[in-house]
Amino acid sequence: MKANFHTHTTFCDGRDTPEAMVRAALAKGFDALGFSSHSEMLRDPAAYVAEIRALAERYRGRIRILCGLEADWPCPFDLSPYDYVIGSVHFLPSPSGARLAIDHSPEILAGILRDAFGGDGAALVRAYFAAEREMVAAGRFDIVGHPDLVRKFNATHPFFDEGAAWYREELERTADVIAASGKVVEVNTGAIARGWLDDAYPSPAFRALLRARGVRFVLSADAHAAEALDGAFDRFASVDGLLDVSDVEGFYGQRIKNSFSPLTRGRTNF
Ligand SMILES: [Zn+2]
Numbered sequence: 001m002k003a004n005f006h007t008h009t010t011f012c013d014g015r016d017t018p019e020a021m022v023r024a025a026l027a028k029g030f031d032a033l034g035f036s037s038h039s040e041m042l043r044d045p046a047a048y049v050a051e052i053r054a055l056a057e058r059y060r061g062r063i064r065i066l067c068g069l070e071a072d073w074p075c076p077f078d079l080s081p082y083d084y085v086i087g088s089v090h091f092l093p094s095p096s097g098a099r100l101a102i103d104h105s106p107e108i109l110a111g112i113l114r115d116a117f118g119g120d121g122a123a124l125v126r127a128y129f130a131a132e133r134e135m136v137a138a139g140r141f142d143i144v145g146h147p148d149l150v151r152k153f154n155a156t157h158p159f160f161d162e163g164a165a166w167y168r169e170e171l172e173r174t175a176d177v178i179a180a181s182g183k184v185v186e187v188n189t190g191a192i193a194r195g196w197l198d199d200a201y202p203s204p205a206f207r208a209l210l211r212a213r214g215v216r217f218v219l220s221a222d223a224h225a226a227e228a229l230d231g232a233f234d235r236f237a238s239v240d241g242l243l244d245v246s247d248v249e250g251f252y253g254q255r256i257k258n259s260f261s262p263l264t265r266g267r268t269n270f
């Protein structure tokens, strides 16, 4: 049984249309597919929701289709139309009020590091995890998206030491806040498909800290193209603490029953 709840399309920065993603999911034997457009890039949320709902009807009985959102923190948009929300930090605030995109390219990240953090990699990483903790503590979303995204370019363009004591302290503090929130964390394989990391988010060390605090995981591809819908899933299928999402209704029922997170439906902000 297969499912992926982190899927991008031509409604944001994905390569393929929603229907092309549905067809690829069927070809791969998926039982469920959740779409999760970037909130910042979604120019016409109503058209997005209408299209995903229409696909859910068209493919009813063959695959369960959910309409979610990957909400950037902070997110000023209406969250009530979505079945679930992934909360993700892609931007850091700057003194000028600009949003600094940490995951667009190594070159952009290098510019942010130089201009906003005086070249201090630890300061940038600390600012990232501070934003992550703020989002988790305040956010009314369902799934914590790639909680150590700040590592994205650190394998190819190193700017901090993941073995440093200060970094482990950041992971521990963040794991404490996530565990206290009761939220589910994704094991996100997206950086593998796109060649940035040979590893998922969160890192094995971060996953161990989260598991030690009882946090559960959901496997997610962060797919931006049809062939990536189950990217590296085989490598992470037996990660300790993965939730069984083979029964989607059961997954959502369990999520709500166990109060993993506040119910997104009816909320207007996070
Ligand atoms: Zn993301």
Ligand SMILES: [Zn+2]
Pocket (backbone or CB within 6 Å): 006, 008, 070, 222
């Ligand atoms: Zn994403």
